[in-house]
Amino acid sequence: MNTREWLQKLVSFDTTSRNSNLQLIEYVRDALATQGVKAELIHSPAGGKANLFATLPARDGSAQGGIVLSGHTDVVPVDGQPWSSDPFALIEREGRLYGRGSCDMKGFIAASLALVPEFLAMPRARPLHLALSYDEEVGCVGAPVMLDELKLRGAKFDGCVVGEPTSMQVVVAHKGINLFRCRVHGKAAHSSLTPRGSNAIEYAARLICHIRDIADHYREKGPYDEFFDVPFTTMTTNQIQGGIAVNTIPEFCEFAYEFRNLPGMSVQGIQAQVDAYVQGELLPRMRREFADARIDIETGAGAPALEASETAAITQLVRALTDDQGKRKVAYGTEAGLFHKVGIPTVVCGPGSIEQAHKPDEYIEVSQLDACERFLRRVGQSLEQ
Missing domain, CATH: 3.30.70.360 (Alpha-Beta Plaits)
Structure with a gap:
């Protein structure tokens, strides 16, 4: 599936934080399995929700190091909001794709999943990882469960990109x-x-x-x-x-x-x-x-707050790939601080504007998804060296 098809499917799952995200997560797991990628589900303590972690190994089979592409699967409620169309059915109007979560942040996840076949075909010297979490919108509840499990296994990563909507600009810090x-x-x-x-x-x-x-x-x-x-x-x-x-x-x-x-x-x-x-x-x-x-x-x-190091390889890489040297810091929180806290250098960069997040008629511009695809493709190519 291409990015738009993936986004259409992801939006169709009502993953409002009060609901389970298992249907979406299991669909992604099964789709990755058809491409030979084994995805692991790391469940919530009660079992009704799950994170997904998948590794696209390096050409020598290595799963250590590399870059993590991270996104949350839950969305905020639509209760009482005056939507012009079904919030869980993606619809295009004038170059914009409308639907709950299209911007925050299923657009980034859709682009990442759509490029998996390309990532697999690349002669990468380092692995690429996909990390999808639950319950970010209610206090970043799910990601710590996943990170604790990965830490127990001694997993190591060179860096992480959290794809929250930043209009494809680099955010190096948040509160x-x-x-x-x-x-x-x-x-x-x-x-x-x-x-x-x-x-x-x-x-x-x-x-x-x-x-x-x-x-x-x-x-x-x-x-x-x-x-x-x-x-x-x-x-x-x-x-x-x-x-x-x-x-x-x-x-x-x-x-x-x-x-x-x-x-x-x-x-x-x-x-x-x-x-x-x-x-x-x-x-x-x-x-x-x-x-x-x-x-x-x-x-x-x-x-926790995020303050990315400007000398970190992931910061320099994302700046180079986006041709963006601006120093941006934001008041809203993300899961990036959690990755950073456990020793994974992390920056925030993703498609769509935070101004559209959580609103009725939430949308993402098609041009932003295109820019995200180009960026992610370059991230994959950077791992070939």
């Missing part, structure tokens, strides 16, 4: 993403007897405001990196729920917050500011009202 869920446990009471309760919502609000104060400090004082579109660390509270009635002091409130840290900033150091406020000020105040008051903060999924 880390860190997700937390906070549960505040107070004491219920009738609202006419306010002193007999401990209001979980009000104390949650105090903590939320403190998180905002920390965020404001980073915005006003830095540190800064002007190469980022948002050049400072950010913190936001994005979900909250609590309370059962307007005349009842709430005993429980739950909220979720995140921060996106610049590379080099300590994740533990940022979170320590939240913990210090909880332990030093908020909990003592709550417990003067209710001795058993409790605030639990649970660390969720996330991904």
